[in-house]
Amino acid sequence: MRITIFGSGYVGLVTGACLADVGHDVICVDVDSDKIARLKNGQVPIHEPGLETLIQHNLAEGRLRFTTDAAAAVDFGLLQFIAVGTPPDEDGSADLQYVLNVARTIGMNMKDYKIVINKSTVPVGTADKVQAAIAETLAGRGAELAFDVCSNPEFLKEGAAIEDFSKGSRVVVGTDSERVKRAMRECYAPYSRLQDKLIFMDVRSAELTKYAANAMLATKISFINEIAHLAERMGADIEQVRHGIGSDPRIGYHFIYPGCGYGGSCFPKDVQALSRTARSLGHESALLEAVETVNHRQKGQLFNKVSNAFDHDLKGKTIAIWGLAFKPNTDDMREAPSRTLMEALWEAGAKVQAYDPEASDECHRIYGQRDDLRLCQHRNEALEGADALVICTEWKAFRAMDFEALRETLASPVLVDGRNLFDPDIVKAAGLRYYAVGRGDSV
Ligand code: NAD
Numbered sequence: 001m002r003i004t005i006f007g008s009g010y011v012g013l014v015t016g017a018c019l020a021d022v023g024h025d026v027i028c029v030d031v032d033s034d035k036i037a038r039l040k041n042g043q044v045p046i047h048e049p050g051l052e053t054l055i056q057h058n059l060a061e062g063r064l065r066f067t068t069d070a071a072a073a074v075d076f077g078l079l080q081f082i083a084v085g086t087p088p089d090e091d092g093s094a095d096l097q098y099v100l101n102v103a104r105t106i107g108m109n110m111k112d113y114k115i116v117i118n119k120s121t122v123p124v125g126t127a128d129k130v131q132a133a134i135a136e137t138l139a140g141r142g143a144e145l146a147f148d149v150c151s152n153p154e155f156l157k158e159g160a161a162i163e164d165f166s167k168g169s170r171v172v173v174g175t176d177s178e179r180v181k182r183a184m185r186e187c188y189a190p191y192s193r194l195q196d197k198l199i200f201m202d203v204r205s206a207e208l209t210k211y212a213a214n215a216m217l218a219t220k221i222s223f224i225n226e227i228a229h230l231a232e233r234m235g236a237d238i239e240q241v242r243h244g245i246g247s248d249p250r251i252g253y254h255f256i257y258p259g260c261g262y263g264g265s266c267f268p269k270d271v272q273a274l275s276r277t278a279r280s281l282g283h284e285s286a287l288l289e290a291v292e293t294v295n296h297r298q299k300g301q302l303f304n305k306v307s308n309a310f311d312h313d314l315k316g317k318t319i320a321i322w323g324l325a326f327k328p329n330t331d332d333m334r335e336a337p338s339r340t341l342m343e344a345l346w347e348a349g350a351k352v353q354a355y356d357p358e359a360s361d362e363c364h365r366i367y368g369q370r371d372d373l374r375l376c377q378h379r380n381e382a383l384e385g386a387d388a389l390v391i392c393t394e395w396k397a398f399r400a401m402d403f404e405a406l407r408e409t410l411a412s413p414v415l416v417d418g419r420n421l422f423d424p425d426i427v428k429a430a431g432l433r434y435y436a437v438g439r440g441d442s443v
Helices: 010-021 033-040 051-061 070-076 097-109 126-140 161-167 178-188 203-234 238-246 267-280 286-309 337-347 360-367 379-383 403-409 424-429
Strands: 002-006 025-029 064-067 079-082 114-118 147-151 171-174 198-201 318-322 351-355 373-375 388-391 414-417 433-435
Touching: 002 010, 002 070, 010 025, 010 051, 010 064, 010 161, 025 070, 033 064, 051 064, 051 161, 070 097, 079 097, 097 114, 097 126, 114 126, 114 178, 126 147, 126 203, 147 178, 147 203, 171 178, 171 203, 178 198, 198 203, 203 238, 203 267, 203 286, 267 286, 286 337, 286 388, 286 414, 286 433, 318 337, 318 379, 337 351, 351 360, 351 379, 360 373, 379 403, 403 424, 424 433
Parallel strands: 002 025, 002 079, 025 064, 079 114, 114 147, 171 198, 318 351, 318 388, 351 373, 388 414, 414 433
Antiparallel strands: 147 171
């Protein structure tokens, strides 16, 4: 099939590369000409395991192309995927300007029937707005052309995006058109495993499914963090509690890891957007608002723990941070807990020495050159002259640690572990002051 994908970010690139890899002809279009120039040379601007190889291979095979020429891209594909950003507006609701710009671009340039597929995460009712934007643009140019709009929300996780796209648990398609259903079956047919997992529903239900899924996962995280908070105050160990509850199949182990709060480009904005939509419909969603409040508080916990460990005097202290990305296997720092921590440390007069296997460039892009931030090439370099170590991201390479050496390197032997990577008894036996999440140490 000939497929056009608007937006060459995490979702657009993974979708484009995966669909090209199974034999479709794909054009990815973006407004960012630097990004497109790099992609044409096989340089991938984001870190996503396996993506660069997949893109280079399919570029070489001629099944994947990149362009900034939106008119040619619209003309190319029967399927027009929209995978552009939907960042939060000032009031937290989803900003649809990029999605609607693409809709107008399609309306402006289409010459025959198109199926417009929205993959961006958008509020319920957006498909109607996309439909109206295309219809208005077509009317403006006096064209009478048929088209369909459907919803196909994306559920991939950064860090495992290719695996998730190709072997996901489901493909949700919101449409009531038989023609669209046939086309979407054909699009996903090469993924035989996904064929059985196509779930057709009406457009509004598909749009809500994406928000409901993310809100559910965020709720699980805030739930366990809330219990971790209680465990800390009660002298209980949340890791033992997690095992105790996760073994119940009705609860399960997924997404009940206590930590320093959820971040990334999806959960924070999607929970917020759903909650704002609820409010605009006259419903105060007490649950979603609590999920956000708990997460906000949790992101502040790392700083509170460091601050308490130094009697609230961090002026002149140097804090080592391991892990800047919002989760392992990505360089994405959007809404990362590390940012909340660094900004609070700077406010308190401390310096940061940070190491992340992938996100240093991104950190430099966000914060630029500053005297109170040193980005390190190696995890041990971040420890040089530091008073304490804080772990923000559970990269695999952080799991093995020589605690004796750490105690000798740190000026004050303080280890704050935002991901509960270690056995408290072993860490404490090495002479470190260990502050994890919900493990009976309320500092
Ligand atoms: P992103 O910010 O990484 O990429 C968006 C891209 O769209 C950018 O490269 C931007 O230049 C481009 N763009 C903007 N306007 C354009 C236009 N008119 N024409 C062509 N390109 C244009 O975004 P992302 O993380 O890929 O997310 C895209 C959507 O998918 C969002 O709605 C997001 O919520 C959703 N989503 C993201 C993930 C994820 O893990 N990142 C997972 C599922 C769903």
